Amino acid sequence: MQRVFVRRGREIRGRRSRWHTLLGLLLPALLLVIGVLQLHAASRPAVFVMTIEGAIGPTTATYLDRVISTAEREKAAAVVIEIDTPGGLLNSTHDMVRRMMAAKVPLVVYISPSGARAGSAGTFITAAAHVAAMAPGTNIGAAHPIDGASGKTAGEKVTNDAAASIRTVAEKRGRNAEWYVLSVRESASITEDQAREKNVIDLIARDRNELLRLLHGRTVEGHKLITDGAPVREMPMDARERVLNRITDPNIAYILMMIAIYGIIAELQNPGLIFPGAAGITALLLALYSFAVLPINTVGVLLILLGVGLMIADIKVPSHGILTAAGAVAFGFGSFMLVRSPDPFLRVSLRLILATTVFTTLFFAFIVGAGLRAQRRRVATGIEGLLGEPVLAKTDLEPVGHVLAEGELWSAENVGEEPIRTGDQAVVVAVDGFVLKVRKET
Incomplete structure (x- = not known):
């Protein structure tokens, strides 16, 4: 019996030894395979992904140029431009289209997520992509240019130029040029299924992963796309681009103008405070940058300044509130007229206008008025x-x-x-x- 136990013990130890030997051989081989796969993945060209949200402006054009230039320099597999925009400035749109047409890297515009749109300027950008894709529940179109000065649809000359431009781009990319022209002339807009059926776009993808799988193997200008399983590199806006993009929002530009007015007046009334003056001048410079980008109505700016002037005049030459009331009306109308555009994303918020008008009226009626009256009061000490x-x-x-x-x-x-x-x-x-x-x- 003792010999049986000894023999079985030797057999068990032998089997364990063989397993240990086998594992000792397999584990290094497995680690080697994993390392090779990781090295292979790391050596594959990456897919760059950038995101465009909100209105198109000069900062968006700068952002696009930076990402495409980086992708060209690093020989990326492709650049995916995820877009959700109601439109934007025509000059910035033309800059982006020109850069896209000259790109030496495959560009893929992906209208996403569900509920997103490529309106107006977004339609031009989609047309300029090598591959255009949409997520379910999205739409594209309504690309009729808007006159920034009047806020109405642009005249025949501008419309003809925009139509010719988008026709050239669509034909170059092999898409339905007639529909793209229709989107400019008649503000046509369609869903993703209609767009795919009319050859306005190339693909419909539920998400980014499916998009990369569908892109894999497609040939773009003689270049075969290798995107399935390729490393993805996110390319967000840098700090400078985020700041500049933010201050070109009409509401932010309007607030900056108000800060400039308050700060400069506070410094003039109290020389030597420094901070109000510095803040006012800084806000003024930022507001001027925003105004250079947005379709600003000069009459609106003048009415706002007139309103402030009338409020100050009522303090210096008392009129029992008549000048203050007139100033509030001029200020309010000027605020409404400041940015003239039929698109809500290019207008100052109604709530912000009302709140600012009330605050400014009270500010000059009580705070500034009290300061000026104190300066005129007879000295009561010494x-x-x-x-x-x-x-x-x-x-x-x-x-x-x-x-x-x-x-x-x-x-x-x-x-x-x-x-x-x-x-x-x-x-x-x-x-x-x-x-x-x-x-x-x-």
Whole structure:
């Protein structure tokens, strides 16, 4: 029996030894395979992904140029531009289209997520992509250009130019040029299924992973896309681009203009405070940058300045509130007219306008008014505070003597025509050093 146990023990130890040997051989091989796969994945060109949300402007064009240039330099597999925009400025759109048409890397515009749209400027950008894709529940179109000065649809000359431009781009990319022209001339808009059926786009993908799988193996201008399983590199806006993109929002530009007005006026009323003036000048420069980008109506700016001027005038030349009321009306109308565009994303919020108008009116009626009235108020302390105060003659003033003023005995000189005797009441009309100039009170 003991021999059986010994033999079985040797067999078990033998089997364990063989397993250990096998694992010792397999584990390094497995690690080697994993390392090779990781090295292979790391050596594959990456897919760059950038995101465009909100209105198209100069900062968006700069962002696009930076990402495409980086992708070209690093020989990326492709650049995916995930877009959700209601539109934007025509000049910035043309800059982006020109950069996309000259790109040396495959560009894929992906309208996503569900509920997103490529309106107006977004339609031009989609047309310029090598591959255009949409997520379910999205739409594209309504690309009729808008006149920034009047806020209405652009005239025939601008419309013809935009239509010719989008036709050229669509034909170059092999898409339905007639529909793209229709989106410019008649503001046509369609869903993703309609767009795919009409050859307006190339693909419909539920998400980014499915998009990369569908792109894999497609040929773009002689270049075969290798995207399935390729490393993805997110390319967000940098800090500078985020700041500049934010301040070109009409609401932010409007707030900056208000800060500039408040800060500069506060500094003028209280010289030497420094901070209000510095903040006002900084806000003014940022507001001017925003105004250079947005379709600003000069009349609106002038009405806002007129409104502020009338409010200040009411403080200096009291009109029982008439000038303040007129200033509030001018300020409100100017705010409504500041950015002229039929698109809500290019207009100042109604709530912000109402709140700012009320605050500005109260600001000038009470805060600034109180400060100006305090500056005009007669000095009530020190020697200057004695001006206009009644005094009691303690001696005859012939013409010099002594008077009692605010419980103190002062030297005084009679500068009036009537004599002042002991016990007479007099009024201080001037102060010369520590001598009060008085005349008899009538």
